[in-house]
Amino acid sequence: MTVATQRIATHLRDAILGGALGPGDRVRQEDVAQQLGASRLPVREALQMLAGEGLIENEPNKGARVPRLSMHEVDVIYRMREQLEPLALAESLPELDDSDLYRLTELQDEIERGTDVHGFLELDREFHLLTYAGCKIEHLSATVHRLWNSTQYYRRAFVRISGPSRMRVVNAEHRLIIDAMFRRDEIDAGRFVSGHIRRTRIELGNHPEVFGEKA
Amino acid sequence: MTVATQRIATHLRDAILGGALGPGDRVRQEDVAQQLGASRLPVREALQMLAGEGLIENEPNKGARVPRLSMHEVDVIYRMREQLEPLALAESLPELDDSDLYRLTELQDEIERGTDVHGFLELDREFHLLTYAGCKIEHLSATVHRLWNSTQYYRRAFVRISGPSRMRVVNAEHRLIIDAMFRRDEIDAGRFVSGHIRRTRIELGNHPEVFGEKA
DNA sequence: TGCCATAGGATTGGATCCAATTTCAAGCTT
DNA sequence: AAGCTTGAAATTGGATCCAATCCTATGGCA
Numbered sequence A, B: 001m002t003v004a005t006q007r008i009a010t011h012l013r014d015a016i017l018g019g020a021l022g023p024g025d026r027v028r029q030e031d032v033a034q035q036l037g038a039s040r041l042p043v044r045e046a047l048q049m050l051a052g053e054g055l056i057e058n059e060p061n062k063g064a065r066v067p068r069l070s071m072h073e074v075d076v077i078y079r080m081r082e083q084l085e086p087l088a089l090a091e092s093l094p095e096l097d098d099s100d101l102y103r104l105t106e107l108q109d110e111i112e113r114g115t116d117v118h119g120f121l122e123l124d125r126e127f128h129l130l131t132y133a134g135c136k137i138e139h140l141s142a143t144v145h146r147l148w149n150s151t152q153y154y155r156r157a158f159v160r161i162s163g164p165s166r167m168r169v170v171n172a173e174h175r176l177i178i179d180a181m182f183r184r185d186e187i188d189a190g191r192f193v194s195g196h197i198r199r200t201r202i203e204l205g206n207h208p209e210v211f212g213e214k215a
Numbered sequence C: 001t002g003c004c005a006t007a008g009g010a011t012t013g014g015a016t017c018c019a020a021t022t023t024c025a026a027g028c029t030t
Numbered sequence D: 001a002a003g004c005t006t007g008a009a010a011t012t013g014g015a016t017c018c019a020a021t022c023c024t025a026t027g028g029c030a
Helices: A003-018 A028-034 A038-051 A071-097 A098-113 A116-129 A136-184 A186-205 B003-018 B031-038 B041-051 B071-095 B098-113 B116-131 B138-182 B186-205
Strands: A057-059 A062-066 B058-059 B063-065
Touching: A003 A098, A003 B116, A028 A038, A028 A057, A038 B041, A057 B071, A062 B003, A071 A116, A071 A136, A071 B071, A071 B138, A098 A116, A098 A136, A098 B071, A116 A136, A116 A186, A136 A186, A136 B071, A136 B138, B003 B031, B003 B041, B003 B058, B003 B138, B031 B041, B041 B058, B058 B098, B071 B138, B098 B116, B098 B138, B116 B138, B138 B186
Parallel strands: none
Antiparallel strands: A057 A062, B058 B063
Protein backbone atom coordinates (compact mmCIF):
# COMPACT_ATOMS: atom_id res chain seq x y z
CA MET A 1 0.00 0.00 0.00
CA THR A 2 2.98 2.20 0.00
CA VAL A 3 5.93 3.66 -1.75
CA ALA A 4 7.85 0.38 -1.94
CA THR A 5 4.83 -1.46 -3.31
CA GLN A 6 4.28 1.29 -5.87
CA ARG A 7 7.91 1.25 -6.90
CA ILE A 8 7.91 -2.49 -7.44
CA ALA A 9 4.57 -2.46 -9.22
CA THR A 10 5.85 0.24 -11.57
CA HIS A 11 8.99 -1.75 -12.26
CA LEU A 12 7.07 -4.92 -13.07
CA ARG A 13 4.51 -3.03 -15.12
CA ASP A 14 7.25 -1.47 -17.21
CA ALA A 15 8.89 -4.86 -17.63
CA ILE A 16 5.65 -6.36 -18.93
CA LEU A 17 4.70 -3.40 -21.12
CA GLY A 18 8.25 -3.09 -22.44
CA GLY A 19 8.33 -6.72 -23.43
CA ALA A 20 10.95 -7.94 -20.96
CA LEU A 21 8.26 -10.23 -19.60
CA GLY A 22 5.95 -11.98 -22.05
CA PRO A 23 2.76 -14.04 -21.80
CA GLY A 24 3.28 -17.23 -19.82
CA ASP A 25 6.41 -16.03 -18.06
CA ARG A 26 6.58 -16.83 -14.41
CA VAL A 27 7.39 -14.14 -11.84
CA ARG A 28 9.08 -15.41 -8.70
CA GLN A 29 8.70 -13.31 -5.58
CA GLU A 30 12.23 -13.86 -4.37
CA ASP A 31 13.82 -12.93 -7.70
CA VAL A 32 12.01 -9.63 -7.88
CA ALA A 33 12.68 -8.90 -4.22
CA GLN A 34 16.40 -9.47 -4.57
CA GLN A 35 16.59 -7.59 -7.85
CA LEU A 36 14.96 -4.51 -6.37
CA GLY A 37 16.51 -4.74 -2.93
CA ALA A 38 13.35 -5.26 -0.94
CA SER A 39 11.76 -8.07 1.00
CA ARG A 40 9.19 -10.37 -0.56
CA LEU A 41 6.34 -8.67 1.22
CA PRO A 42 5.97 -5.55 -0.92
CA VAL A 43 6.57 -7.75 -3.95
CA ARG A 44 3.55 -9.83 -3.00
CA GLU A 45 1.47 -6.72 -2.63
CA ALA A 46 2.66 -5.37 -5.95
CA LEU A 47 1.73 -8.66 -7.63
CA GLN A 48 -1.68 -8.48 -6.00
CA MET A 49 -2.02 -4.98 -7.35
CA LEU A 50 -1.02 -5.97 -10.87
CA ALA A 51 -3.44 -8.88 -10.72
CA GLY A 52 -6.15 -6.29 -10.20
CA GLU A 53 -4.94 -4.56 -13.35
CA GLY A 54 -5.03 -7.78 -15.32
CA LEU A 55 -1.28 -7.73 -15.93
CA ILE A 56 -0.58 -10.69 -13.66
CA GLU A 57 -2.32 -13.97 -12.93
CA ASN A 58 -2.07 -15.20 -9.36
CA GLU A 59 -2.76 -18.82 -8.50
CA PRO A 60 -2.70 -19.87 -4.83
CA ASN A 61 0.51 -21.68 -3.90
CA LYS A 62 1.61 -21.70 -7.50
CA GLY A 63 2.81 -18.19 -8.01
CA ALA A 64 2.35 -15.40 -10.51
CA ARG A 65 2.46 -15.49 -14.29
CA VAL A 66 1.92 -13.05 -17.12
CA PRO A 67 -1.45 -14.06 -18.61
CA ARG A 68 -1.67 -15.43 -22.11
CA LEU A 69 -4.62 -14.15 -24.15
CA SER A 70 -6.39 -15.96 -26.97
CA MET A 71 -7.24 -14.22 -30.22
CA HIS A 72 -10.89 -14.16 -29.25
CA GLU A 73 -10.08 -12.57 -25.91
CA VAL A 74 -8.12 -9.80 -27.59
CA ASP A 75 -10.92 -9.36 -30.10
CA VAL A 76 -13.44 -8.83 -27.32
CA ILE A 77 -11.09 -6.47 -25.49
CA TYR A 78 -10.90 -4.37 -28.65
CA ARG A 79 -14.69 -4.37 -28.85
CA MET A 80 -14.78 -3.13 -25.27
CA ARG A 81 -12.39 -0.36 -26.26
CA GLU A 82 -14.61 0.59 -29.19
CA GLN A 83 -17.43 1.09 -26.73
CA LEU A 84 -15.54 2.75 -23.88
CA GLU A 85 -12.96 5.03 -25.41
CA PRO A 86 -15.47 7.37 -27.04
CA LEU A 87 -16.97 7.76 -23.57
CA ALA A 88 -13.57 8.49 -22.06
CA LEU A 89 -12.86 10.99 -24.80
CA ALA A 90 -16.16 12.76 -24.23
CA GLU A 91 -15.37 13.02 -20.52
CA SER A 92 -11.84 14.16 -21.22
CA LEU A 93 -12.20 16.69 -24.02
CA PRO A 94 -13.78 19.54 -22.02
CA GLU A 95 -10.94 19.29 -19.49
CA LEU A 96 -8.16 19.56 -22.07
CA ASP A 97 -6.90 22.95 -23.10
CA ASP A 98 -5.39 23.91 -26.44
CA SER A 99 -1.85 23.31 -25.23
CA ASP A 100 -2.77 19.65 -24.74
CA LEU A 101 -4.08 19.53 -28.28
CA TYR A 102 -0.86 21.09 -29.62
CA ARG A 103 1.03 18.40 -27.78
CA LEU A 104 -1.12 15.84 -29.61
CA THR A 105 -0.16 17.44 -32.90
CA GLU A 106 3.50 17.27 -31.94
CA LEU A 107 3.20 13.60 -31.10
CA GLN A 108 1.55 12.89 -34.43
CA ASP A 109 4.24 14.87 -36.26
CA GLU A 110 6.80 12.67 -34.57
CA ILE A 111 4.90 9.51 -35.49
CA GLU A 112 4.83 10.57 -39.13
CA ARG A 113 8.55 11.30 -39.03
CA GLY A 114 8.91 7.56 -38.58
CA THR A 115 10.67 5.40 -36.02
CA ASP A 116 11.13 1.76 -34.99
CA VAL A 117 8.50 -0.56 -33.54
CA HIS A 118 9.28 0.35 -29.94
CA GLY A 119 9.23 4.05 -30.68
CA PHE A 120 5.93 3.87 -32.51
CA LEU A 121 4.28 1.92 -29.69
CA GLU A 122 5.45 4.50 -27.16
CA LEU A 123 4.28 7.46 -29.21
CA ASP A 124 0.97 5.88 -30.19
CA ARG A 125 0.27 4.98 -26.59
CA GLU A 126 1.13 8.46 -25.36
CA PHE A 127 -1.02 9.98 -28.10
CA HIS A 128 -4.16 8.06 -27.27
CA LEU A 129 -3.80 8.13 -23.52
CA LEU A 130 -3.28 11.88 -23.69
CA THR A 131 -6.63 12.23 -25.43
CA TYR A 132 -8.17 10.53 -22.36
CA ALA A 133 -6.03 12.33 -19.80
CA GLY A 134 -8.80 14.75 -18.87
CA CYS A 135 -11.20 11.99 -17.87
CA LYS A 136 -11.69 12.36 -14.12
CA ILE A 137 -13.78 9.23 -13.68
CA GLU A 138 -11.49 6.73 -12.00
CA HIS A 139 -13.44 3.66 -13.06
CA LEU A 140 -13.47 4.68 -16.70
CA SER A 141 -9.86 5.76 -17.07
CA ALA A 142 -8.63 2.79 -15.02
CA THR A 143 -10.58 0.42 -17.25
CA VAL A 144 -9.24 2.00 -20.41
CA HIS A 145 -5.69 1.76 -19.09
CA ARG A 146 -6.25 -1.86 -18.11
CA LEU A 147 -7.43 -2.73 -21.61
CA TRP A 148 -4.49 -0.95 -23.21
CA ASN A 149 -1.97 -2.57 -20.88
CA SER A 150 -3.16 -6.11 -21.17
CA THR A 151 -3.02 -6.06 -24.97
CA GLN A 152 0.28 -4.21 -25.31
CA TYR A 153 2.22 -7.40 -26.02
CA TYR A 154 -0.04 -8.38 -28.91
CA ARG A 155 -0.01 -4.85 -30.29
CA ARG A 156 3.76 -5.02 -30.39
CA ALA A 157 3.73 -8.38 -32.15
CA PHE A 158 1.19 -7.07 -34.65
CA VAL A 159 3.13 -3.89 -35.44
CA ARG A 160 6.28 -5.94 -35.88
CA ILE A 161 4.59 -8.25 -38.36
CA SER A 162 2.48 -5.80 -40.32
CA GLY A 163 5.33 -3.30 -40.62
CA PRO A 164 4.82 0.26 -41.87
CA SER A 165 2.39 -0.73 -44.62
CA ARG A 166 -0.71 0.64 -42.96
CA MET A 167 0.80 3.74 -41.44
CA ARG A 168 -0.87 6.02 -43.97
CA VAL A 169 -4.28 4.99 -42.64
CA VAL A 170 -3.22 5.31 -39.02
CA ASN A 171 -1.89 8.79 -39.64
CA ALA A 172 -5.07 9.90 -41.40
CA GLU A 173 -7.17 8.60 -38.50
CA HIS A 174 -5.02 10.36 -35.93
CA ARG A 175 -5.25 13.63 -37.86
CA LEU A 176 -9.01 13.35 -37.99
CA ILE A 177 -9.17 12.75 -34.26
CA ILE A 178 -7.01 15.79 -33.58
CA ASP A 179 -9.07 17.95 -35.91
CA ALA A 180 -12.36 16.93 -34.28
CA MET A 181 -10.86 17.64 -30.87
CA PHE A 182 -9.77 21.13 -31.93
CA ARG A 183 -13.33 21.67 -33.09
CA ARG A 184 -14.40 20.48 -29.62
CA ASP A 185 -16.68 17.95 -31.30
CA GLU A 186 -16.61 14.91 -29.05
CA ILE A 187 -19.19 13.08 -31.16
CA ASP A 188 -17.04 13.21 -34.26
CA ALA A 189 -13.87 12.47 -32.32
CA GLY A 190 -15.50 9.47 -30.66
CA ARG A 191 -16.60 8.14 -34.02
CA PHE A 192 -13.07 8.35 -35.38
CA VAL A 193 -11.59 6.71 -32.30
CA SER A 194 -14.09 3.90 -32.43
CA GLY A 195 -13.41 3.36 -36.13
CA HIS A 196 -9.68 3.45 -35.54
CA ILE A 197 -9.97 0.67 -32.96
CA ARG A 198 -12.40 -1.34 -35.06
CA ARG A 199 -10.17 -1.30 -38.11
CA THR A 200 -7.20 -2.39 -36.01
CA ARG A 201 -9.26 -5.17 -34.45
CA ILE A 202 -10.24 -6.52 -37.84
CA GLU A 203 -6.69 -6.35 -39.18
CA LEU A 204 -5.49 -8.12 -36.03
CA GLY A 205 -8.02 -10.86 -36.82
CA ASN A 206 -6.13 -11.51 -40.05
CA HIS A 207 -2.97 -12.34 -38.13
CA PRO A 208 -3.70 -15.36 -35.94
CA GLU A 209 0.01 -16.15 -35.89
CA VAL A 210 0.39 -13.30 -33.37
CA PHE A 211 -1.45 -15.51 -30.89
CA GLY A 212 0.34 -18.71 -31.83
CA GLU A 213 -2.91 -19.96 -33.25
CA LYS A 214 -3.47 -21.78 -36.50
CA ALA A 215 -4.06 -19.56 -39.52
CA MET B 1 -2.66 -14.81 -2.63
CA THR B 2 -4.30 -17.67 -0.95
CA VAL B 3 -7.24 -19.12 0.83
CA ALA B 4 -6.99 -16.76 3.81
CA THR B 5 -6.76 -13.72 1.56
CA GLN B 6 -9.72 -14.94 -0.46
CA ARG B 7 -11.75 -15.61 2.67
CA ILE B 8 -11.11 -12.14 4.03
CA ALA B 9 -11.72 -10.48 0.68
CA THR B 10 -15.04 -12.30 0.38
CA HIS B 11 -16.02 -11.25 3.89
CA LEU B 12 -15.21 -7.60 3.24
CA ARG B 13 -16.85 -7.66 -0.17
CA ASP B 14 -20.04 -9.05 1.35
CA ALA B 15 -19.90 -6.42 4.08
CA ILE B 16 -19.67 -3.63 1.52
CA LEU B 17 -22.25 -5.07 -0.88
CA GLY B 18 -24.59 -5.90 1.99
CA GLY B 19 -24.42 -2.37 3.32
CA ALA B 20 -22.62 -3.09 6.59
CA LEU B 21 -19.90 -0.80 5.26
CA GLY B 22 -20.87 2.38 3.45
CA PRO B 23 -19.06 5.04 1.43
CA GLY B 24 -16.48 6.88 3.49
CA ASP B 25 -16.21 4.18 6.16
CA ARG B 26 -12.71 3.42 7.26
CA VAL B 27 -11.45 -0.16 7.36
CA ARG B 28 -8.76 -0.80 9.94
CA GLN B 29 -6.44 -3.73 9.30
CA GLU B 30 -6.24 -4.79 12.91
CA ASP B 31 -10.00 -4.78 13.40
CA VAL B 32 -10.60 -7.04 10.44
CA ALA B 33 -7.72 -9.31 11.38
CA GLN B 34 -8.99 -9.80 14.91
CA GLN B 35 -12.57 -10.21 13.79
CA LEU B 36 -11.65 -12.98 11.35
CA GLY B 37 -8.95 -14.60 13.44
CA ALA B 38 -6.03 -13.92 11.14
CA SER B 39 -2.96 -11.76 11.14
CA ARG B 40 -2.89 -8.38 9.45
CA LEU B 41 -0.93 -9.70 6.52
CA PRO B 42 -3.69 -11.47 4.61
CA VAL B 43 -5.96 -8.54 5.47
CA ARG B 44 -3.55 -6.19 3.74
CA GLU B 45 -3.52 -8.42 0.68
CA ALA B 46 -7.29 -8.64 0.66
CA LEU B 47 -7.54 -4.85 0.83
CA GLN B 48 -5.10 -4.61 -2.06
CA MET B 49 -7.27 -7.03 -3.97
CA LEU B 50 -10.45 -5.09 -3.27
CA ALA B 51 -8.71 -1.89 -4.29
CA GLY B 52 -8.22 -3.53 -7.67
CA GLU B 53 -11.94 -4.18 -7.78
CA GLY B 54 -12.74 -0.58 -6.95
CA LEU B 55 -14.43 -1.51 -3.69
CA ILE B 56 -11.70 -0.03 -1.50
CA GLU B 57 -9.53 3.06 -1.67
CA ASN B 58 -6.02 2.67 -0.32
CA GLU B 59 -3.96 5.69 0.63
CA PRO B 60 -0.34 5.19 1.74
CA ASN B 61 0.08 5.43 5.49
CA LYS B 62 -3.53 6.49 5.86
CA GLY B 63 -5.38 3.26 5.48
CA ALA B 64 -8.34 1.94 3.56
CA ARG B 65 -11.76 3.46 3.01
CA VAL B 66 -14.88 2.60 1.09
CA PRO B 67 -14.91 5.08 -1.81
CA ARG B 68 -17.58 7.73 -2.10
CA LEU B 69 -18.91 8.30 -5.61
CA SER B 70 -20.37 11.51 -7.00
CA MET B 71 -23.58 11.52 -9.00
CA HIS B 72 -21.63 12.19 -12.15
CA GLU B 73 -19.32 9.26 -11.47
CA VAL B 74 -22.26 6.91 -11.06
CA ASP B 75 -23.83 8.35 -14.20
CA VAL B 76 -20.72 7.56 -16.22
CA ILE B 77 -20.48 4.09 -14.71
CA TYR B 78 -24.03 3.45 -15.88
CA ARG B 79 -23.06 4.66 -19.36
CA MET B 80 -20.19 2.20 -19.29
CA ARG B 81 -22.63 -0.54 -18.39
CA GLU B 82 -24.90 0.46 -21.27
CA GLN B 83 -21.97 -0.08 -23.60
CA LEU B 84 -20.47 -3.21 -22.05
CA GLU B 85 -23.33 -5.38 -20.87
CA PRO B 86 -24.75 -6.01 -24.34
CA LEU B 87 -21.28 -7.27 -25.26
CA ALA B 88 -21.16 -9.51 -22.20
CA LEU B 89 -24.61 -10.84 -23.01
CA ALA B 90 -23.63 -11.62 -26.59
CA GLU B 91 -20.59 -13.52 -25.35
CA SER B 92 -22.62 -15.30 -22.70
CA LEU B 93 -25.81 -16.30 -24.50
CA PRO B 94 -24.38 -19.09 -26.71
CA GLU B 95 -22.88 -20.71 -23.60
CA LEU B 96 -26.12 -20.78 -21.63
CA ASP B 97 -28.47 -23.72 -21.98
CA ASP B 98 -32.22 -23.70 -21.57
CA SER B 99 -32.01 -24.71 -17.90
CA ASP B 100 -30.20 -21.44 -17.24
CA LEU B 101 -32.97 -19.56 -18.98
CA TYR B 102 -35.62 -21.37 -16.93
CA ARG B 103 -33.71 -20.31 -13.85
CA LEU B 104 -33.94 -16.72 -15.10
CA THR B 105 -37.70 -17.12 -15.43
CA GLU B 106 -37.89 -18.45 -11.87
CA LEU B 107 -35.92 -15.48 -10.58
CA GLN B 108 -38.21 -13.07 -12.37
CA ASP B 109 -41.28 -14.90 -11.01
CA GLU B 110 -39.87 -14.41 -7.54
CA ILE B 111 -39.16 -10.74 -8.19
CA GLU B 112 -42.76 -10.21 -9.28
CA ARG B 113 -44.00 -12.01 -6.19
CA GLY B 114 -42.56 -9.04 -4.32
CA THR B 115 -40.15 -8.67 -1.45
CA ASP B 116 -38.26 -6.07 0.56
CA VAL B 117 -35.45 -3.83 -0.66
CA HIS B 118 -32.71 -6.26 0.31
CA GLY B 119 -34.48 -9.18 -1.31
CA PHE B 120 -35.08 -7.30 -4.53
CA LEU B 121 -31.46 -6.21 -4.79
CA GLU B 122 -30.29 -9.79 -4.30
CA LEU B 123 -32.68 -11.20 -6.88
CA ASP B 124 -32.09 -8.46 -9.42
CA ARG B 125 -28.36 -8.87 -9.08
CA GLU B 126 -28.55 -12.65 -9.46
CA PHE B 127 -30.83 -12.22 -12.47
CA HIS B 128 -28.56 -9.93 -14.43
CA LEU B 129 -25.29 -11.58 -13.47
CA LEU B 130 -26.74 -14.94 -14.49
CA THR B 131 -27.42 -13.56 -17.96
CA TYR B 132 -23.67 -12.82 -18.17
CA ALA B 133 -22.53 -16.02 -16.50
CA GLY B 134 -21.60 -17.66 -19.80
CA CYS B 135 -19.13 -14.91 -20.71
CA LYS B 136 -15.71 -16.55 -20.65
CA ILE B 137 -13.73 -13.37 -21.26
CA GLU B 138 -12.16 -12.55 -17.93
CA HIS B 139 -11.61 -8.87 -18.67
CA LEU B 140 -15.19 -8.34 -19.71
CA SER B 141 -16.94 -10.21 -16.93
CA ALA B 142 -14.56 -8.80 -14.31
CA THR B 143 -15.26 -5.29 -15.53
CA VAL B 144 -19.01 -5.82 -15.47
CA HIS B 145 -18.80 -7.20 -11.94
CA ARG B 146 -16.66 -4.26 -10.87
CA LEU B 147 -19.20 -1.78 -12.18
CA TRP B 148 -22.06 -3.61 -10.48
CA ASN B 149 -20.22 -3.86 -7.18
CA SER B 150 -19.07 -0.30 -6.93
CA THR B 151 -22.56 1.09 -7.47
CA GLN B 152 -24.42 -1.39 -5.26
CA TYR B 153 -24.69 1.09 -2.39
CA TYR B 154 -26.34 3.75 -4.55
CA ARG B 155 -28.65 1.20 -6.14
CA ARG B 156 -29.84 0.27 -2.66
CA ALA B 157 -30.39 3.87 -1.70
CA PHE B 158 -32.28 4.48 -4.92
CA VAL B 159 -34.54 1.44 -4.55
CA ARG B 160 -35.29 2.44 -0.96
CA ILE B 161 -36.30 5.91 -2.03
CA SER B 162 -38.20 5.21 -5.21
CA GLY B 163 -40.08 2.29 -3.67
CA PRO B 164 -42.11 -0.18 -5.72
CA SER B 165 -43.59 2.46 -7.99
CA ARG B 166 -41.56 1.61 -11.09
CA MET B 167 -41.59 -2.16 -10.65
CA ARG B 168 -44.05 -2.64 -13.52
CA VAL B 169 -41.50 -1.23 -15.98
CA VAL B 170 -38.63 -3.24 -14.51
CA ASN B 171 -40.67 -6.42 -14.77
CA ALA B 172 -41.62 -5.76 -18.37
CA GLU B 173 -37.99 -5.12 -19.27
CA HIS B 174 -36.84 -8.30 -17.57
CA ARG B 175 -39.49 -10.34 -19.39
CA LEU B 176 -38.40 -8.89 -22.72
CA ILE B 177 -34.79 -9.78 -21.99
CA ILE B 178 -35.76 -13.36 -21.09
CA ASP B 179 -37.88 -13.70 -24.21
CA ALA B 180 -35.13 -12.46 -26.50
CA MET B 181 -32.71 -14.86 -24.84
CA PHE B 182 -35.04 -17.82 -25.40
CA ARG B 183 -35.17 -16.75 -29.04
CA ARG B 184 -31.35 -16.75 -28.94
CA ASP B 185 -31.43 -13.21 -30.29
CA GLU B 186 -28.50 -11.45 -28.63
CA ILE B 187 -29.07 -8.27 -30.63
CA ASP B 188 -32.56 -7.82 -29.27
CA ALA B 189 -31.54 -8.88 -25.78
CA GLY B 190 -28.64 -6.44 -25.80
CA ARG B 191 -30.94 -3.63 -26.85
CA PHE B 192 -33.31 -4.34 -23.97
CA VAL B 193 -30.46 -4.58 -21.46
CA SER B 194 -28.99 -1.31 -22.65
CA GLY B 195 -32.36 0.39 -22.47
CA HIS B 196 -32.99 -1.04 -19.01
CA ILE B 197 -29.73 0.44 -17.75
CA ARG B 198 -30.28 3.74 -19.54
CA ARG B 199 -33.73 4.22 -18.05
CA THR B 200 -32.41 3.46 -14.59
CA ARG B 201 -29.53 5.89 -15.10
CA ILE B 202 -31.90 8.68 -16.03
CA GLU B 203 -34.23 7.99 -13.11
CA LEU B 204 -31.21 7.95 -10.80
CA GLY B 205 -30.34 11.38 -12.15
CA ASN B 206 -33.63 12.64 -10.74
CA HIS B 207 -32.59 11.67 -7.22
CA PRO B 208 -29.47 13.66 -6.33
CA GLU B 209 -30.31 13.20 -2.65
CA VAL B 210 -29.02 9.63 -2.99
CA PHE B 211 -25.55 11.12 -3.37
CA GLY B 212 -25.96 13.73 -0.68
CA GLU B 213 -25.91 16.38 -3.36
CA LYS B 214 -28.13 19.36 -3.74
CA ALA B 215 -31.34 18.77 -5.61
C1' DT C 1 -8.28 33.24 24.61
C1' DG C 2 -6.55 31.42 20.46
C1' DC C 3 -2.87 29.23 18.02
C1' DC C 4 1.14 26.61 17.40
C1' DA C 5 4.43 23.06 18.89
C1' DT C 6 5.27 18.74 20.70
C1' DA C 7 4.71 14.32 22.75
C1' DG C 8 2.23 10.18 23.04
C1' DG C 9 -0.76 6.71 21.20
C1' DA C 10 -2.67 4.55 17.26
C1' DT C 11 -2.14 2.71 12.76
C1' DT C 12 0.16 1.37 8.80
C1' DG C 13 4.59 -0.33 6.30
C1' DG C 14 8.48 -3.56 5.95
C1' DA C 15 11.63 -7.39 7.30
C1' DT C 16 12.58 -11.74 9.07
C1' DC C 17 11.31 -16.20 10.43
C1' DC C 18 8.67 -20.45 10.26
C1' DA C 19 4.98 -23.43 8.21
C1' DA C 20 2.53 -25.36 4.31
C1' DT C 21 2.26 -26.54 -0.31
C1' DT C 22 4.02 -27.70 -4.65
C1' DT C 23 7.35 -29.48 -7.81
C1' DC C 24 10.55 -32.56 -9.47
C1' DA C 25 13.59 -36.18 -9.60
C1' DA C 26 15.30 -40.49 -8.05
C1' DG C 27 14.32 -45.10 -6.87
C1' DC C 28 11.40 -48.85 -6.26
C1' DT C 29 7.81 -51.98 -7.85
C1' DT C 30 5.54 -54.57 -11.31
C1' DA D 1 10.63 -50.11 -19.43
C1' DA D 2 6.70 -47.67 -17.60
C1' DG D 3 4.40 -45.97 -13.77
C1' DC D 4 3.83 -45.10 -9.05
C1' DT D 5 5.73 -43.58 -4.57
C1' DT D 6 8.47 -41.01 -1.71
C1' DG D 7 11.26 -37.45 -0.14
C1' DA D 8 13.97 -33.35 -0.56
C1' DA D 9 14.45 -28.76 -2.58
C1' DA D 10 12.15 -24.75 -4.07
C1' DT D 11 8.51 -21.60 -3.63
C1' DT D 12 4.67 -19.53 -1.70
C1' DG D 13 1.63 -18.39 2.54
C1' DG D 14 1.17 -16.58 7.29
C1' DA D 15 2.66 -14.72 11.86
C1' DT D 16 5.30 -11.90 14.69
C1' DC D 17 8.23 -8.15 15.48
C1' DC D 18 10.11 -3.57 14.75
C1' DA D 19 10.22 0.92 12.27
C1' DA D 20 7.95 4.83 10.22
C1' DT D 21 4.14 7.72 9.70
C1' DC D 22 -0.04 9.87 11.03
C1' DC D 23 -3.45 11.58 14.28
C1' DT D 24 -4.77 13.82 18.43
C1' DA D 25 -4.71 15.90 22.65
C1' DT D 26 -2.25 18.54 25.84
C1' DG D 27 0.33 22.38 27.25
C1' DG D 28 3.09 26.46 26.39
C1' DC D 29 3.33 30.97 24.35
C1' DA D 30 1.89 35.21 22.35
